[in-house]
Structure formats: C-alpha cells, structure tokens
Amino acid sequence: MNLMLKTVEVFSRRHRYDINPSKSSCIRVNPKSPDPSPDFILEGTCIPLDTSTTHIGVYRNTKCKVNTKNKIELGRCTAYWLMGAGFIGKNGLKQSVKAHLWSTFVVPRMLYTLEVLPYSQADLKALEAFQLKTLKQVQHLADRTYNVAALSLLGICLFELNYTKTHLICTTV
Template identity: 90%
Template sequence: MNLTLKTVEEFSRRHRYDINLSKSSCIRVDPKSPDPSPDFILEGTCIPPDTSTTNHGVYRDTKCKVNTKDKIELGRRTAYSLMGAGFSGKSGLKQSVKANLWSTFVVPRMLYALEVLPYSQADLKALEAFQLKTLKQVQHLADGTSNIAALSLLGILPIRAQLHKNTLNL
C-alpha cells in the first residue's frame, strides 16, 4: 500500500496538483487479520486509520456492507424531486414520462456503484420492494396487483436485472 501512496505522491508532483491530506483517509477492510495496521505515509504525514469513508459518492466502512436504507432514501428523494406533484396524482405526468424518468434518473442513482460492492440478497429484496411499491403508486394500482404487471405495464426492468446489466457493461 505504501508503494501505491508513493506512486500517487510522485504523480501529483509531476502533474502539479495537491492532495488534500485532511480529506484523505484509509479504512481497514479485514479487521480479523492478525497483522497490526501499518502506518500509511503520504507526503511525510501519517494517514490515520478510519472506520468509514466516502469516495466518489460511494460510502464504505470496515464491514463492506451496502447501506440499503440510504440507497432507498436517495431513490425516493430523486423520484419526488423529479416528479413533484405529478408523482401520485392522476392529473400529473403521463405514465410513459414517469417510466422514462424512473429508468433514466432514479434507478441509476439507486444502483450507483452496486456492481462493484458486495451486496446480499436481502439488499436486493429491499430495493426491489421499494421499486415495486413506488411503481404501483405511480400507476395507481392496488397493492395486491401482481409485481410483473406493475413492471411490464411501464416496460421497466426489475432491479436485479438492471444490476446484472450494469455489471456486464462494466
């Protein structure tokens, strides 16, 4: 790891940009390892170990778990900010417009970086439950309506299929 930090330091000098050490942090992913964590040194300053960090909008902690609640909340906020009052009202946006907004903006924000993070089946079930509940609400369908109907009426892929598609495109 220190070799990587030396390479980063050399590259930053060569291309004349500064690395903000106050925003740099490192987390130990395998806390069960018997080796004590080594000191990571960047530009002569020791980077203290941390329990969590965010890099390019991807939250990581020592457990390497996906924060599903935050992903769902981000999807909910994105949907309501895009659709506003037309989200659940019958006099709002057309169904095709809602489906296009959902597929283009909401799903990519919810699934951002999931193709590279380890996720569980419980995480997928929670994301799929949120998608189905929201799509039924958007289409004014009863809660007892079949899940495949809610998806196929709008032509939207299930979360699991979208995630597999993103992984294959990686």
C-alpha cells in the same frame, strides 16, 4: 501501501495537483488480525485509520457491504424530486413518460456503486420491494395489485435485471 502512497505523491508533484492529507483517510477491509496497521504517511502527514469513508460517492466501511437503506433513501429522494414534473400526481405525466423518468433517473442513482460492492440477495430483494411499492404509487394501484401488473403496465424490468444489465456493461467494456 506506503510505496503506493509514495508513488501517488511523486505523480501528484509531476502533474501539479495537490492531495490534501488531512482530507484523506484509510480503512482496513475485513481485518483478519487485531494488530494495528503501520502508519501510512502522505507528504509527511500521518493518514488516520477510520472505520468508514466515502470516495467519489462510494461509501465503504470495514465490512465492505452495500448500505441498502441509503440506496432506498436515495431512490425515494430522486422520485420526490421528480414530483414537481408530475411524476406522482393524477393530473401529471403520461404513464410512458413516468416509466422513462423512473428508468432514466431513479434506477441509475440506486444502481450506482452496486457493481463494485459485494451485495446479497436480501439487498436486491429490498431494492426490488421499494421499486414495486413506488411504481404502484405512481400508477395509483392498490398495494395488493400483482407485481407483474405494476411492472408490465409501465414496461419496466425487475430491479435485478437492471442490475445484471449494468454489471454486464461494466465488465465487458
């Protein structure tokens, strides 16, 4: 690891950009032994060992699991941001436009980083439940309406199919 940090240091000097060691952190993913790891040094400064960190919007911790609650909260916030455009109001947009907004803005934000983090079926079920509940609210349908009806009226796929499509696109390119 120190060799990799030394390579980063040399590369940053060569291409004239700075890496701030005080803003850098390191995590041990799935630590097998309780032994402390050696000190990682970048530009003469020791990088602290943390339990969680964020890099380019990707939240990682030592267990390297998807934080489903944060994903649902991000999707909810995105949907609320779209309310001003008539996303949920009765006198708002057409159903086809609402479906397009959902597929274009909300789903990609919730799918971001899922292709690089290990997930479980429970994670996908929670995201699917959020999608179904929100789509029923958007269409002013009762909670007991069939899930297939809520999806087919807007022409939206299941969340798991959207994830699979995104994952295939990322792995085949």
